[in-house]
Amino acid sequence: MSDDLEKRLRAALRPVDPGESFTRGVLERIGSEQAQPRWGTRRTRLRWVSAALAASILLAGVVAHQWQAQRTRRGLDARRQLLEALTVTSHKLDIAYRVVNDQDDNTTASDPDDRT
Amino acid sequence: MSRPGEELLSQALAGDTAAFGALVRSHQRAVYSLALRMLSDPQQAEDLAQEVFLRLYRNLSSVGSVAHLSFWLRKVTLNGAIDRLRRERRYQAVPLEQAEDISGDTADTDPLLERRLRSLLRQLAPAPRAVLLLRYQEDLDPTEIARTLGMSINTVKSHLKRSLALLRERIGEIA
Numbered sequence A: 001m002s003d004d005l006e007k008r009l010r011a012a013l014r015p016v017d018p019g020e021s022f023t024r025g026v027l028e029r030i031g032s033e034q035a036q037p038r039w040g041t042r043r044t045r046l047r048w049v050s051a052a053l054a055a056s057i058l059l060a061g062v063v064a065h066q067w068q069a070q071r072t073r074r075g076l077d078a079r080r081q082l083l084e085a086l087t088v089t090s091h092k093l094d095i096a097y098r099v100v101n102d103q104d105d106n107t108t109a110s111d112p113d114d115r116t
Numbered sequence B: 001m002s003r004p005g006e007e008l009l010s011q012a013l014a015g016d017t018a019a020f021g022a023l024v025r026s027h028q029r030a031v032y033s034l035a036l037r038m039l040s041d042p043q044q045a046e047d048l049a050q051e052v053f054l055r056l057y058r059n060l061s062s063v064g065s066v067a068h069l070s071f072w073l074r075k076v077t078l079n080g081a082i083d084r085l086r087r088e089r090r091y092q093a094v095p096l097e098q099a100e101d102i103s104g105d106t107a108d109t110d111p112l113l114e115r116r117l118r119s120l121l122r123q124l125a126p127a128p129r130a131v132l133l134l135r136y137q138e139d140l141d142p143t144e145i146a147r148t149l150g151m152s153i154n155t156v157k158s159h160l161k162r163s164l165a166l167l168r169e170r171i172g173e174i175a
Helices: A002-012 A020-035 A042-109 B005-013 B017-039 B042-058 B066-088 B096-102 B111-122 B126-136 B142-149 B153-174
Strands: none
Touching (some): A002 B111, A020 B042, B005 B017, B017 B042, B017 B066, B042 B066, B111 B126, B111 B153, B126 B142, B126 B153, B142 B153
């Protein structure tokens, strides 16, 4: 029974030929696809748009990273310059303080009447 | 006289459209029949089969040999048919009157029983239907069927066993 059913199935499922027009149809579709411009098919366009989008995102990331790095570098430069200026100012003030102090000491030493 | 398959394949790869046309002619029967028996609609089957050959044309470089070409064509056709059936959610029976269009070459067998078998086949879900087609139309063994459909051999055997039992039961009901 099983063999009989299998034999009948094989007979029922004999391949069917779509005819000569089928091959022509395939070759025509290939021809029309090749005739389309490079940007013609929807799939090609979608691929290009996706690639452009990915490239834009990558570029934006690189630019943002560079901008942030430049900003940090500028901040560090400004900090260094400020510290340098403060050091110079502090040094100058120290000199001025010492000059004023020395003058006061000299005045006190040269006036003996002031001693009580 | 038809040129040997490997030679046709290498000529098609080199851009010979006539060689590609000959390749199509030598495989169109199998591809169209699989599409037809899966979709039960001659127009849809022709559209799917043409699409399969267009995809072949675009991916010809990835097909290394004629043996792989047959495997590739079966796989792409069946996956395409299953996708279409899932999209359209239609694998109900087609009236028997329409079965006339999709019968094979006539032979000295029982045409009514053959029609009935094809009609019953259309009532199966896409996966077991594909398994039966590869077994009885393409004459593949369970290992080759499993490889083509990406299933385990046990699943293939189970589909075959259950589908044959179902067909036997339905045929018995009619008889």
